[in-house]
Amino acid sequence: MPISGNEGDTVCVDTEISDPVRAPCRNAQYGCTEIVDYTKRKEHEDVCLCSPCACPLRKCHFIGSSTQLSEHFSSKHWDSGRRFQYNSPLPVTLNKNEACLVLQAEKDGILFLLSKGTESIGHTVMITCISPSSSKEQYLYDIVSERGNSCLRLKSYTNNYPGRIEGSPPVDFLLVPYGFLNSTGKLDLEMCIWNSTDIGAD
Ligand SMILES: [Zn+2]
Ligand SMILES: [Zn+2]
Structure with a gap:
């Protein structure tokens, strides 16, 4: 083995034993197992699938990854939401003072939220998927409201x-005019969330 010329100056440092620039993702408590390089940390955490989501029920303070939240909702609030099947219409009613309804897919437990807002000429309606904002997955949904011979179909x-x-609501809401409410102020809708391989793909 060749001997280097400045042998006397050698300082023995083992850089491989502990590497302070690598650390667990901050979402480790929510189930992320990534150990990320300091320089890539923000990049990873911006898209981390374990980014925390909050339980949509006002009185509950549970926070966890979307997977943990699905399990939490199925076990703790099974009677507070509506279970639904993708690609099949579901009749829902929002009472006058009801601002949202939690929807849970039977197939994969994914949680969605149907939110209702109040504007001057009608109610805004939108469905969000309860998952990190960085997630790219999108589901097509439609909402149908009928009154007499009129039918409103929104997508x-x-x-x-x-x-x-x-x-x-931030953006992308749909609007159901007040004329479509039933006589007691309830909003009757038929909604459907679509999930198939060719929907939601880039
Ligand atoms: Zn992570
Ligand atoms: Zn909860």
Whole structure:
């Protein structure tokens, strides 16, 4: 083995034993197992699938990854939401003072939130998927409202939002005019969330 010329200056440092620039993702407590390089940390955490989501029920303070939240909702609040099947219409009713309804897919437990807002000429309606905002997955949904011979059929794509929507809707809401409410002020809708391999792909 060749001997280097400045042998006397050698300082023995083992850089491989502990590497301080690598650390667990901050979402480790929510199930992320990534150990990320300091320089790539933000990059990873911006898209981390374990980014925390909040339970959409106002009185509950549970926070966890979307997978943990699905399990939490199925076990703790099984009677507080509506279970639904993708690609099949579901009749729902929002009472006058009801601002949202949690929807849970039977197939994969994914949670969605149907939110209702109030504007001057009608109610805004939107469905969000309860998942990190960075998630790229979008689901086509449609909402049908009927009154007498009139029928309103609205379509949009879900946005991702990690919890309950508070205040006015951000973007992409649909509007159901007040004329479509039933006589007691309830909003009767038929909704459908579509999930198939060719929907939601880039
Ligand atoms: Zn992570
Ligand atoms: Zn909860």
